[in-house]
Amino acid sequence: MIVCFDIGGTTVKGAVAHAVDNIRPFPRRPTPASDFAAFVAALKSVMAEAGGTPQCVAISIAGIVDPETQRAVVANVPCINGRRLQADLEDALGMSVLIANDADCCVLAEAGIGAGRGHRIVFGVILGTGVGGGLVIDGKLINSHGGFAGEWGHGPVAATRAGHPPVELPRFACGCGQIGCVDAVCSARGMEKLHVELSGQSLSSEQITQAWIAGDSAAARTIDVYLDILSGPLALVANVTGATIIPVGGGLSNCGPLIGALDEAVRSRILRRINRPLVVQALCQVEPGLVGAAVLGFASLEQSTSGGRGNGASANR
Incomplete structure:
Protein backbone atom coordinates (compact mmCIF):
# COMPACT_ATOMS: atom_id res chain seq x y z
CA MET A 1 0.00 0.00 0.00
CA ILE A 2 1.21 3.49 -0.85
CA VAL A 3 -0.19 6.96 -0.27
CA CYS A 4 -0.42 9.26 -3.30
CA PHE A 5 -0.75 13.02 -3.49
CA ASP A 6 -1.57 15.48 -6.27
CA ILE A 7 -0.59 18.89 -4.95
CA GLY A 8 -1.67 22.15 -6.53
CA GLY A 9 -1.62 25.74 -5.41
CA THR A 10 -5.06 25.57 -3.81
CA THR A 11 -5.80 21.89 -3.18
CA VAL A 12 -4.08 18.79 -1.82
CA LYS A 13 -5.59 15.63 -3.29
CA GLY A 14 -4.71 12.45 -1.44
CA ALA A 15 -5.43 8.76 -1.94
CA VAL A 16 -4.47 5.33 -0.73
CA ALA A 17 -3.42 2.95 -3.50
CA HIS A 18 -3.27 -0.81 -3.21
CA ALA A 19 -2.57 -1.12 -6.94
CA VAL A 20 -2.54 1.24 -9.91
CA ASP A 21 -6.13 0.22 -10.64
CA ASN A 22 -7.20 0.23 -6.99
CA ILE A 23 -6.95 3.83 -5.79
CA ARG A 24 -9.26 5.31 -3.16
CA PRO A 25 -9.23 9.13 -3.04
CA PHE A 26 -9.86 11.03 0.18
CA PRO A 27 -11.63 14.38 0.56
CA ARG A 28 -9.54 17.26 -0.73
CA ARG A 29 -7.75 19.58 1.67
CA PRO A 30 -6.67 23.21 1.16
CA THR A 31 -2.98 23.55 0.33
CA PRO A 32 -1.06 25.30 3.14
CA ALA A 33 0.92 27.21 0.56
CA SER A 34 2.99 29.41 2.88
CA ASP A 35 3.63 27.21 5.94
CA PHE A 36 5.81 24.12 5.55
CA ALA A 37 4.90 22.69 8.96
CA ALA A 38 1.21 22.98 8.07
CA PHE A 39 1.95 21.49 4.67
CA VAL A 40 3.55 18.43 6.27
CA ALA A 41 0.66 18.18 8.72
CA ALA A 42 -1.80 18.09 5.82
CA LEU A 43 0.10 15.18 4.27
CA LYS A 44 0.24 13.36 7.60
CA SER A 45 -3.51 13.77 8.08
CA VAL A 46 -4.12 11.98 4.78
CA MET A 47 -1.63 9.25 5.71
CA ALA A 48 -3.41 8.75 9.03
CA GLU A 49 -6.74 8.44 7.24
CA ALA A 50 -5.24 5.76 4.99
CA GLY A 51 -4.52 3.56 8.00
CA GLY A 52 -1.54 1.27 8.41
CA THR A 53 2.00 2.10 7.34
CA PRO A 54 2.46 2.87 3.65
CA GLN A 55 5.46 1.46 1.83
CA CYS A 56 6.18 4.88 0.36
CA VAL A 57 4.65 8.23 -0.50
CA ALA A 58 4.36 9.32 -4.15
CA ILE A 59 3.65 12.94 -4.99
CA SER A 60 2.62 14.81 -8.14
CA ILE A 61 3.48 18.52 -8.06
CA ALA A 62 2.84 21.44 -10.41
CA GLY A 63 6.54 22.16 -10.69
CA ILE A 64 9.91 20.56 -11.22
CA VAL A 65 12.91 19.38 -9.24
CA ASP A 66 16.28 20.61 -10.44
CA PRO A 67 18.32 17.46 -11.19
CA GLU A 68 21.59 19.09 -10.09
CA THR A 69 20.52 20.78 -6.85
CA GLN A 70 17.46 18.63 -6.07
CA ARG A 71 15.64 21.84 -5.14
CA ALA A 72 11.98 22.15 -6.08
CA VAL A 73 10.68 24.91 -8.31
CA VAL A 74 7.00 25.23 -7.41
CA ALA A 75 5.84 28.80 -7.89
CA ASN A 76 2.29 28.32 -6.61
CA VAL A 77 3.32 26.66 -3.30
CA PRO A 78 5.91 29.02 -1.76
CA CYS A 79 6.58 26.89 1.31
CA ILE A 80 8.10 24.09 -0.79
CA ASN A 81 9.66 26.27 -3.49
CA GLY A 82 13.45 26.16 -3.29
CA ARG A 83 13.52 23.27 -0.82
CA ARG A 84 15.32 19.98 -1.24
CA LEU A 85 11.82 18.65 -1.17
CA GLN A 86 12.41 14.93 -1.33
CA ALA A 87 14.94 14.95 1.51
CA ASP A 88 12.88 17.36 3.62
CA LEU A 89 9.71 15.30 3.26
CA GLU A 90 11.49 12.01 3.90
CA ASP A 91 12.84 13.49 7.16
CA ALA A 92 9.42 14.85 8.11
CA LEU A 93 7.40 11.76 7.16
CA GLY A 94 9.92 9.10 8.10
CA MET A 95 9.68 7.12 4.88
CA SER A 96 10.63 7.03 1.20
CA VAL A 97 9.14 9.85 -0.88
CA LEU A 98 8.92 9.99 -4.68
CA ILE A 99 8.15 13.23 -6.50
CA ALA A 100 7.18 13.86 -10.11
CA ASN A 101 5.85 16.74 -12.15
CA ASP A 102 2.08 16.70 -12.71
CA ALA A 103 2.36 16.41 -16.49
CA ASP A 104 4.79 13.52 -16.11
CA CYS A 105 2.34 11.81 -13.78
CA CYS A 106 -0.35 12.16 -16.44
CA VAL A 107 1.97 10.49 -18.95
CA LEU A 108 2.83 7.72 -16.49
CA ALA A 109 -0.88 7.10 -16.01
CA GLU A 110 -1.45 6.86 -19.76
CA ALA A 111 1.57 4.60 -20.27
CA GLY A 112 0.54 2.36 -17.39
CA ILE A 113 -3.21 1.93 -17.75
CA GLY A 114 -4.34 4.41 -20.41
CA ALA A 115 -3.99 5.02 -24.13
CA GLY A 116 -0.25 4.31 -24.05
CA ARG A 117 -0.55 0.83 -22.59
CA ALA A 282 -5.99 10.59 -22.93
CA LEU A 283 -8.03 7.86 -21.28
CA CYS A 284 -7.14 8.66 -17.65
CA GLN A 285 -9.39 11.69 -17.29
CA VAL A 286 -10.25 11.14 -13.62
CA GLU A 287 -7.44 12.14 -11.24
CA PRO A 288 -4.55 11.37 -13.62
CA GLY A 289 -2.09 12.99 -11.17
CA LEU A 290 -3.00 10.48 -8.46
CA VAL A 291 -2.94 7.57 -10.91
CA GLY A 292 0.45 8.62 -12.25
CA ALA A 293 1.84 9.01 -8.74
CA ALA A 294 0.62 5.50 -7.99
CA VAL A 295 2.33 4.14 -11.12
CA LEU A 296 5.53 5.90 -10.05
CA GLY A 297 5.32 4.49 -6.54
CA PHE A 298 4.56 0.89 -7.45
CA ALA A 299 7.25 0.88 -10.18
CA SER A 300 9.80 2.02 -7.61
CA LEU A 301 8.71 -0.65 -5.14
CA GLU A 302 8.93 -3.32 -7.83
CA GLN A 303 12.44 -2.24 -8.74
CA SER A 304 13.48 -2.25 -5.08
CA THR A 305 12.04 -5.72 -4.57
CA SER A 306 13.85 -7.07 -7.62
CA GLY A 307 17.10 -5.51 -6.51
CA GLY A 308 17.01 -2.67 -9.05
CA ARG A 309 17.35 0.97 -8.37
CA GLY A 310 14.18 2.93 -7.69
CA ASN A 311 13.11 5.99 -9.59
CA GLY A 312 14.26 8.19 -6.73
CA ALA A 313 13.61 11.87 -7.02
CA SER A 314 11.33 13.53 -9.41
CA ALA A 315 10.55 14.38 -12.90
CA ASN A 316 9.31 17.37 -14.62
CA ARG A 317 7.16 18.50 -17.48
Whole structure:
Protein backbone atom coordinates (compact mmCIF):
# COMPACT_ATOMS: atom_id res chain seq x y z
CA MET A 1 0.00 0.00 0.00
CA ILE A 2 1.21 3.49 -0.85
CA VAL A 3 -0.19 6.96 -0.27
CA CYS A 4 -0.42 9.26 -3.30
CA PHE A 5 -0.75 13.02 -3.49
CA ASP A 6 -1.57 15.48 -6.27
CA ILE A 7 -0.59 18.89 -4.95
CA GLY A 8 -1.67 22.15 -6.53
CA GLY A 9 -1.62 25.74 -5.41
CA THR A 10 -5.06 25.57 -3.81
CA THR A 11 -5.80 21.89 -3.18
CA VAL A 12 -4.08 18.79 -1.82
CA LYS A 13 -5.59 15.63 -3.29
CA GLY A 14 -4.71 12.45 -1.44
CA ALA A 15 -5.43 8.76 -1.94
CA VAL A 16 -4.47 5.33 -0.73
CA ALA A 17 -3.42 2.95 -3.50
CA HIS A 18 -3.27 -0.81 -3.21
CA ALA A 19 -2.57 -1.12 -6.94
CA VAL A 20 -2.54 1.24 -9.91
CA ASP A 21 -6.13 0.22 -10.64
CA ASN A 22 -7.20 0.23 -6.99
CA ILE A 23 -6.95 3.83 -5.79
CA ARG A 24 -9.26 5.31 -3.16
CA PRO A 25 -9.23 9.13 -3.04
CA PHE A 26 -9.86 11.03 0.18
CA PRO A 27 -11.63 14.38 0.56
CA ARG A 28 -9.54 17.26 -0.73
CA ARG A 29 -7.75 19.58 1.67
CA PRO A 30 -6.67 23.21 1.16
CA THR A 31 -2.98 23.55 0.33
CA PRO A 32 -1.06 25.30 3.14
CA ALA A 33 0.92 27.21 0.56
CA SER A 34 2.99 29.41 2.88
CA ASP A 35 3.63 27.21 5.94
CA PHE A 36 5.81 24.12 5.55
CA ALA A 37 4.90 22.69 8.96
CA ALA A 38 1.21 22.98 8.07
CA PHE A 39 1.95 21.49 4.67
CA VAL A 40 3.55 18.43 6.27
CA ALA A 41 0.66 18.18 8.72
CA ALA A 42 -1.80 18.09 5.82
CA LEU A 43 0.10 15.18 4.27
CA LYS A 44 0.24 13.36 7.60
CA SER A 45 -3.51 13.77 8.08
CA VAL A 46 -4.12 11.98 4.78
CA MET A 47 -1.63 9.25 5.71
CA ALA A 48 -3.41 8.75 9.03
CA GLU A 49 -6.74 8.44 7.24
CA ALA A 50 -5.24 5.76 4.99
CA GLY A 51 -4.52 3.56 8.00
CA GLY A 52 -1.54 1.27 8.41
CA THR A 53 2.00 2.10 7.34
CA PRO A 54 2.46 2.87 3.65
CA GLN A 55 5.46 1.46 1.83
CA CYS A 56 6.18 4.88 0.36
CA VAL A 57 4.65 8.23 -0.50
CA ALA A 58 4.36 9.32 -4.15
CA ILE A 59 3.65 12.94 -4.99
CA SER A 60 2.62 14.81 -8.14
CA ILE A 61 3.48 18.52 -8.06
CA ALA A 62 2.84 21.44 -10.41
CA GLY A 63 6.54 22.16 -10.69
CA ILE A 64 9.91 20.56 -11.22
CA VAL A 65 12.91 19.38 -9.24
CA ASP A 66 16.28 20.61 -10.44
CA PRO A 67 18.32 17.46 -11.19
CA GLU A 68 21.59 19.09 -10.09
CA THR A 69 20.52 20.78 -6.85
CA GLN A 70 17.46 18.63 -6.07
CA ARG A 71 15.64 21.84 -5.14
CA ALA A 72 11.98 22.15 -6.08
CA VAL A 73 10.68 24.91 -8.31
CA VAL A 74 7.00 25.23 -7.41
CA ALA A 75 5.84 28.80 -7.89
CA ASN A 76 2.29 28.32 -6.61
CA VAL A 77 3.32 26.66 -3.30
CA PRO A 78 5.91 29.02 -1.76
CA CYS A 79 6.58 26.89 1.31
CA ILE A 80 8.10 24.09 -0.79
CA ASN A 81 9.66 26.27 -3.49
CA GLY A 82 13.45 26.16 -3.29
CA ARG A 83 13.52 23.27 -0.82
CA ARG A 84 15.32 19.98 -1.24
CA LEU A 85 11.82 18.65 -1.17
CA GLN A 86 12.41 14.93 -1.33
CA ALA A 87 14.94 14.95 1.51
CA ASP A 88 12.88 17.36 3.62
CA LEU A 89 9.71 15.30 3.26
CA GLU A 90 11.49 12.01 3.90
CA ASP A 91 12.84 13.49 7.16
CA ALA A 92 9.42 14.85 8.11
CA LEU A 93 7.40 11.76 7.16
CA GLY A 94 9.92 9.10 8.10
CA MET A 95 9.68 7.12 4.88
CA SER A 96 10.63 7.03 1.20
CA VAL A 97 9.14 9.85 -0.88
CA LEU A 98 8.92 9.99 -4.68
CA ILE A 99 8.15 13.23 -6.50
CA ALA A 100 7.18 13.86 -10.11
CA ASN A 101 5.85 16.74 -12.15
CA ASP A 102 2.08 16.70 -12.71
CA ALA A 103 2.36 16.41 -16.49
CA ASP A 104 4.79 13.52 -16.11
CA CYS A 105 2.34 11.81 -13.78
CA CYS A 106 -0.35 12.16 -16.44
CA VAL A 107 1.97 10.49 -18.95
CA LEU A 108 2.83 7.72 -16.49
CA ALA A 109 -0.88 7.10 -16.01
CA GLU A 110 -1.45 6.86 -19.76
CA ALA A 111 1.57 4.60 -20.27
CA GLY A 112 0.54 2.36 -17.39
CA ILE A 113 -3.21 1.93 -17.75
CA GLY A 114 -4.34 4.41 -20.41
CA ALA A 115 -3.99 5.02 -24.13
CA GLY A 116 -0.25 4.31 -24.05
CA ARG A 117 -0.55 0.83 -22.59
CA GLY A 118 1.38 -1.65 -24.71
CA HIS A 119 3.53 1.05 -26.33
CA ARG A 120 7.24 1.17 -25.62
CA ILE A 121 7.64 4.93 -26.20
CA VAL A 122 4.85 7.24 -25.04
CA PHE A 123 5.00 11.01 -25.32
CA GLY A 124 2.14 12.56 -23.39
CA VAL A 125 0.90 16.06 -24.14
CA ILE A 126 -0.98 18.55 -21.99
CA LEU A 127 -3.08 21.14 -23.84
CA GLY A 128 -4.77 23.27 -21.24
CA THR A 129 -3.75 26.25 -19.16
CA GLY A 130 -0.29 25.53 -20.52
CA VAL A 131 1.35 23.30 -23.12
CA GLY A 132 3.41 20.59 -21.47
CA GLY A 133 4.40 17.00 -21.83
CA GLY A 134 6.47 14.09 -20.70
CA LEU A 135 8.26 11.07 -22.12
CA VAL A 136 8.01 7.49 -20.90
CA ILE A 137 10.24 4.79 -22.37
CA ASP A 138 9.89 1.15 -21.31
CA GLY A 139 7.60 2.24 -18.49
CA LYS A 140 10.05 4.76 -17.03
CA LEU A 141 10.15 8.54 -17.12
CA ILE A 142 13.10 9.75 -19.17
CA ASN A 143 13.71 12.39 -16.50
CA SER A 144 13.09 10.28 -13.41
CA HIS A 145 15.57 12.34 -11.41
CA GLY A 146 14.13 15.72 -12.28
CA GLY A 147 14.69 18.31 -14.97
CA PHE A 148 12.96 19.88 -17.93
CA ALA A 149 12.60 16.94 -20.34
CA GLY A 150 9.21 17.05 -22.04
CA GLU A 151 8.87 20.85 -21.99
CA TRP A 152 8.12 21.01 -25.72
CA GLY A 153 5.81 24.00 -25.20
CA HIS A 154 8.68 26.36 -24.43
CA GLY A 155 11.30 27.76 -26.76
CA PRO A 156 10.93 30.43 -29.47
CA VAL A 157 9.76 28.09 -32.24
CA ALA A 158 6.10 29.00 -32.88
CA ALA A 159 5.45 29.88 -36.51
CA THR A 160 4.73 33.52 -37.34
CA ARG A 161 3.20 32.64 -40.70
CA ALA A 162 0.58 29.92 -40.62
CA GLY A 163 -2.79 28.78 -41.93
CA HIS A 164 -4.32 28.08 -45.32
CA PRO A 165 -3.88 30.62 -46.83
CA PRO A 166 -1.01 31.81 -44.61
CA VAL A 167 -1.43 34.83 -42.34
CA GLU A 168 1.32 36.85 -40.67
CA LEU A 169 1.26 36.62 -36.87
CA PRO A 170 3.03 38.43 -34.02
CA ARG A 171 5.39 36.65 -31.66
CA PHE A 172 3.33 36.30 -28.50
CA ALA A 173 5.06 36.75 -25.14
CA CYS A 174 5.14 33.65 -22.94
CA GLY A 175 4.90 33.40 -19.18
CA CYS A 176 8.31 31.70 -19.10
CA GLY A 177 9.90 34.98 -20.18
CA GLN A 178 10.55 34.07 -23.79
CA ILE A 179 8.75 35.27 -26.91
CA GLY A 180 7.31 32.94 -29.55
CA CYS A 181 6.72 29.79 -27.49
CA VAL A 182 4.16 27.20 -28.54
CA ASP A 183 2.71 27.56 -25.03
CA ALA A 184 1.98 31.24 -25.65
CA VAL A 185 -0.22 30.60 -28.70
CA CYS A 186 -1.45 27.00 -28.39
CA SER A 187 -2.54 26.79 -24.76
CA ALA A 188 -6.21 27.49 -24.05
CA ARG A 189 -5.39 31.14 -23.35
CA GLY A 190 -3.15 31.20 -26.40
CA MET A 191 -6.00 30.03 -28.61
CA GLU A 192 -8.09 32.86 -27.21
CA LYS A 193 -5.35 35.42 -28.00
CA LEU A 194 -5.03 33.97 -31.47
CA HIS A 195 -8.77 34.32 -32.06
CA VAL A 196 -8.69 37.97 -31.01
CA GLU A 197 -5.74 38.56 -33.36
CA LEU A 198 -7.49 36.91 -36.31
CA SER A 199 -11.11 37.93 -35.79
CA GLY A 200 -11.23 40.66 -33.19
CA GLN A 201 -13.63 38.51 -31.17
CA SER A 202 -12.99 37.75 -27.50
CA LEU A 203 -14.23 34.21 -26.81
CA SER A 204 -13.21 31.43 -24.44
CA SER A 205 -11.39 28.43 -25.88
CA GLU A 206 -14.51 26.34 -25.27
CA GLN A 207 -16.63 28.83 -27.21
CA ILE A 208 -14.11 28.88 -30.07
CA THR A 209 -14.05 25.09 -30.44
CA GLN A 210 -17.84 24.86 -30.16
CA ALA A 211 -18.27 27.55 -32.81
CA TRP A 212 -15.78 25.73 -35.04
CA ILE A 213 -17.73 22.48 -34.75
CA ALA A 214 -20.94 24.40 -35.53
CA GLY A 215 -19.40 25.72 -38.75
CA ASP A 216 -18.55 29.31 -37.77
CA SER A 217 -16.11 30.71 -40.33
CA ALA A 218 -14.15 32.92 -37.93
CA ALA A 219 -13.62 30.02 -35.52
CA ALA A 220 -12.69 27.75 -38.43
CA ARG A 221 -9.98 30.20 -39.46
CA THR A 222 -8.60 30.29 -35.91
CA ILE A 223 -8.54 26.50 -35.59
CA ASP A 224 -6.88 26.17 -39.01
CA VAL A 225 -4.07 28.53 -37.98
CA TYR A 226 -3.87 26.98 -34.50
CA LEU A 227 -3.43 23.45 -35.87
CA ASP A 228 -0.83 24.63 -38.38
CA ILE A 229 1.23 26.21 -35.59
CA LEU A 230 0.83 23.30 -33.16
CA SER A 231 1.28 20.30 -35.46
CA GLY A 232 4.76 21.22 -36.74
CA PRO A 233 6.54 21.23 -33.36
CA LEU A 234 4.61 18.14 -32.24
CA ALA A 235 5.59 16.29 -35.42
CA LEU A 236 9.22 17.15 -34.65
CA VAL A 237 8.82 15.77 -31.14
CA ALA A 238 7.39 12.55 -32.61
CA ASN A 239 10.37 12.25 -34.98
CA VAL A 240 12.92 12.92 -32.24
CA THR A 241 11.44 10.61 -29.60
CA GLY A 242 10.10 7.84 -31.83
CA ALA A 243 6.86 7.89 -29.83
CA THR A 244 4.29 5.45 -31.21
CA ILE A 245 1.40 7.02 -29.31
CA ILE A 246 0.80 10.60 -28.12
CA PRO A 247 -2.03 10.80 -25.58
CA VAL A 248 -3.36 14.32 -24.99
CA GLY A 249 -4.79 15.56 -21.70
CA GLY A 250 -5.78 18.99 -20.42
CA GLY A 251 -8.89 21.03 -21.03
CA LEU A 252 -8.56 21.28 -24.81
CA SER A 253 -8.34 17.48 -25.07
CA ASN A 254 -12.04 17.32 -24.19
CA CYS A 255 -12.80 18.45 -27.74
CA GLY A 256 -12.58 15.17 -29.67
CA PRO A 257 -12.77 16.73 -33.15
CA LEU A 258 -9.86 19.03 -32.27
CA ILE A 259 -7.64 16.11 -31.24
CA GLY A 260 -8.71 14.19 -34.34
CA ALA A 261 -7.75 17.12 -36.57
CA LEU A 262 -4.43 17.50 -34.72
CA ASP A 263 -3.71 13.81 -35.27
CA GLU A 264 -4.25 14.13 -39.02
CA ALA A 265 -2.05 17.23 -39.19
CA VAL A 266 0.78 15.64 -37.19
CA ARG A 267 0.73 12.35 -39.12
CA SER A 268 0.98 14.28 -42.38
CA ARG A 269 4.21 15.89 -41.14
CA ILE A 270 6.17 13.04 -39.55
CA LEU A 271 8.70 10.86 -41.35
CA ARG A 272 7.02 7.58 -40.46
CA ARG A 273 3.79 6.72 -42.25
CA ILE A 274 1.19 5.55 -39.73
CA ASN A 275 -2.24 4.36 -40.82
CA ARG A 276 -3.75 4.55 -37.35
CA PRO A 277 -4.26 7.38 -34.87
CA LEU A 278 -1.05 8.65 -33.32
CA VAL A 279 -2.35 11.67 -31.37
CA VAL A 280 -5.27 10.51 -29.23
CA GLN A 281 -7.36 11.66 -26.29
CA ALA A 282 -5.99 10.59 -22.93
CA LEU A 283 -8.03 7.86 -21.28
CA CYS A 284 -7.14 8.66 -17.65
CA GLN A 285 -9.39 11.69 -17.29
CA VAL A 286 -10.25 11.14 -13.62
CA GLU A 287 -7.44 12.14 -11.24
CA PRO A 288 -4.55 11.37 -13.62
CA GLY A 289 -2.09 12.99 -11.17
CA LEU A 290 -3.00 10.48 -8.46
CA VAL A 291 -2.94 7.57 -10.91
CA GLY A 292 0.45 8.62 -12.25
CA ALA A 293 1.84 9.01 -8.74
CA ALA A 294 0.62 5.50 -7.99
CA VAL A 295 2.33 4.14 -11.12
CA LEU A 296 5.53 5.90 -10.05
CA GLY A 297 5.32 4.49 -6.54
CA PHE A 298 4.56 0.89 -7.45
CA ALA A 299 7.25 0.88 -10.18
CA SER A 300 9.80 2.02 -7.61
CA LEU A 301 8.71 -0.65 -5.14
CA GLU A 302 8.93 -3.32 -7.83
CA GLN A 303 12.44 -2.24 -8.74
CA SER A 304 13.48 -2.25 -5.08
CA THR A 305 12.04 -5.72 -4.57
CA SER A 306 13.85 -7.07 -7.62
CA GLY A 307 17.10 -5.51 -6.51
CA GLY A 308 17.01 -2.67 -9.05
CA ARG A 309 17.35 0.97 -8.37
CA GLY A 310 14.18 2.93 -7.69
CA ASN A 311 13.11 5.99 -9.59
CA GLY A 312 14.26 8.19 -6.73
CA ALA A 313 13.61 11.87 -7.02
CA SER A 314 11.33 13.53 -9.41
CA ALA A 315 10.55 14.38 -12.90
CA ASN A 316 9.31 17.37 -14.62
CA ARG A 317 7.16 18.50 -17.48
